[in-house]
Amino acid sequence: MDPIRTDVDAPFGRIADLIALNARQSPDRLALADAQDSIGYAALDALMDRVAAGLQRDGVVHGDAIAICAASSVAYAAVFLGALRAGVAVAPLAPGSTPASLARMMRDADARLLFTDAAAAEVIGAPGEDAITRIALDASAAGQALADWLPPPGTRPFPVDVQPASAFNIIYSSGTTGEPKGIVQGHGMRWAHVQRGARYGYGPDTVTLLSTPLYSNTTLVVFFPTLAFGGCVVLMPKFDAAGYLQIAQARGVTHTMLVPVQYQRLMAHPAFDAHDLSRFQYKFSTSAPFNAALKADVLQRWPGGLIEFYGMTEGGGTVILEAHLHPTKLHTVGQPAPGSDIRLIDEEGREVPPGEAGEVVGHSSGMMTGYHRQPAKTREAEWFAPDGKRFIRTGDIGRFDDEGFLTLFDRKKDMIISGGFNIYPSDLETVLRAHPGVADVAVVGAPSVQWGETPEGYVVRRDGHAVDAAELLAWANAQLGKTQRLARLHFIDELPRSAIGKVLKRELRELNPS
Structure with a gap:
């Protein structure tokens, strides 16, 4: 039996260690590549x-943290992996954050060293x-x-006893709802x-193309x-549809992770159908709403x-939609993954009856x-069942x-309460998106003297x-429905989004606060 599969079947x-095993089995096999650099498994293992x-x-x-x-890039990935070998947690930070936010995150992580590049250093400041x-x-x-910081070639670290609860990384939330929070994920979670x-068919012949950033959990669940x-992981530091399609064809890509807005741009690219994407085995998506019509187009x-x-x-269970196996369920996000206990609760923290909506x-x-x-x-994010079992709240309805x-309606915080009625923005967005003149849309609640809020x-x-607009x-x-009707429409060149494609509705609300 394949030693890798045997090791992966272990509880932890x-x-x-799996990278070291791959290095022994296939030292010259390509592990990482970007536009300028590439590295095989033996060289990666030695660099780690x-x-x-x-x-x-x-x-x-062990137990300390560094920031990246x-x-x-290949160097970024190697430093991340090398830190894990030392039992050191990694805080991967978004270069697009403000200088003040980056400084706060580094202090919060108590990062001992900062690994950076020229572009990010400009943002961070002197x-x-x-x-x-x-x-x-x-x-x-x-x-x-x-190259100057690294010890001489052949230097080996002393062994470290890493446990499932040991901190693997500290992922800072995207800040779509305010100041980012550091989410501590353990080695057991990543395992x-x-x-x-x-x-999902990962193996020695896998070529995974990643154009989402390495500071995002979206990327890491496939990386x-x-x-x-x-x-082999091929890293694309900045996404563009034409470049992505060229790389996918040239490298015979088999796996990828993309957020819905990237699927949207790829499927709309005029040269999409001219590219040979026949080696693809699996395409993944997460992090933002993925509308059913777009899923159907990707499948076709x-x-x-x-x-x-x-x-x-934050974890707390996963729901998976294998869209190619369930083409009539594209309006859903799928069924709970094996080992995931997914429940719905009401405002008072009680489980709702079957067929009813809840958080x-x-x-x-x-x-x-x-x-x-x-x-x-942390306590605000937790819900405990009557038997004491710990759950993580998603904030989604x-x-x-x-x-x-599972069909999702909206973020709990984004639900609009107008005249006492609950309005789910996603319902309104679905209607608007069906108009041939609409490329993208987001609905938010605006203050209303008469109704409290209005969409x-x-x-x-x-x-x-x-x-x-009037038409x-x-x-x-x-x-x-009468209670759902939109009060106003605003045309905008582009919706504000995070680096992983989430619409920043808070920014939209700030455009017209009154």
């Missing part, structure tokens, strides 16, 4: 040793007197060159992701299983299976330890159908369509 293991040893030399020990703030040591991943002036990957099973025109994951960076909560082996240094926020498929839509026109408003309201 370390991803860094040097990173781990360098951290230990500098006094960064840079564009995705180091102060008490700033942590910076190492430049790109040989720029952003810090000490990585559960690797075990789940056994279902680590690919390497654990001996595949793009070879390979389509898998949608619904869950949170989605989940439990699984893959759950965050908590928010870093924020026990009160959903309902199960008779076959156990307003922000619409991106489709190229070549000169749809009028579109009348068209949509004719299809909506």
